[in-house]
Amino acid sequence: MNFDKLIRARKSTRSFKKTSPDWRDIIECIDAARFAPMAGNNYTLKFILIDEKDKIDLIAKYCQQDFITQVHYVVVACSNPSRTINSYGESGKIYSRQQAGTGLQNFWLKLTEKGLSTCWVGLFVESEVKELLKIPKEVNVEAIFPIGYSSEKADKRSNIELDSILYFNKYGEKKMKPDKKQTA
DSSP states (O other): OOHHHHHHHOOBOOOBOSOOOOHHHHHHHHHHHTTSOOGGGOOOEEEEEEOOHHHHHHHHHHHTOGGGGGOSEEEEEEEOTHHHHHHHTTHHHHHHHHHHHHHHHHHHHHHHHTTOBBOOBOOSOHHHHHHHHTOOTTSEEEEEEEEBOBOSOOOOOOOOOGGGTOOSSSTTOOSOOOOHHHHO
């Protein structure tokens, strides 16, 4: 799939088929996250692949998202900012979160390429998820991803116009000034 089609094919799914994906495909998608940019080459992103039904059901409860119970696999993404904080001080917390986002985008795009679907779940009771999965206190739970095959029909993507998100040289400036080299 070419890159533009891949980006446009990515969507959030909340309804899954009963068919279980191959867990090795999910591992391959997690592997794609390793190639995202990392501050000072301090890789902070970690993944927990869950296939135990009782844990998946509890995670659905902690997220207040019943659709999570439909899947055979859930991936919990975490980051430990200690290395970036050691290298960059308090800014390391921000860098850790930024690089988590880039890694998770790689992960999600690879899932899409493999024909798998997910929904980025960002609302959850972190303390409960941490306790369930034995995640250390200093580690952040970044997101939860239920993974399966979508049972939803293809929908039209909401179209956000480029003009509504792009500014030039300062916030709110809608036009690029003419290039002085070209007008001379």
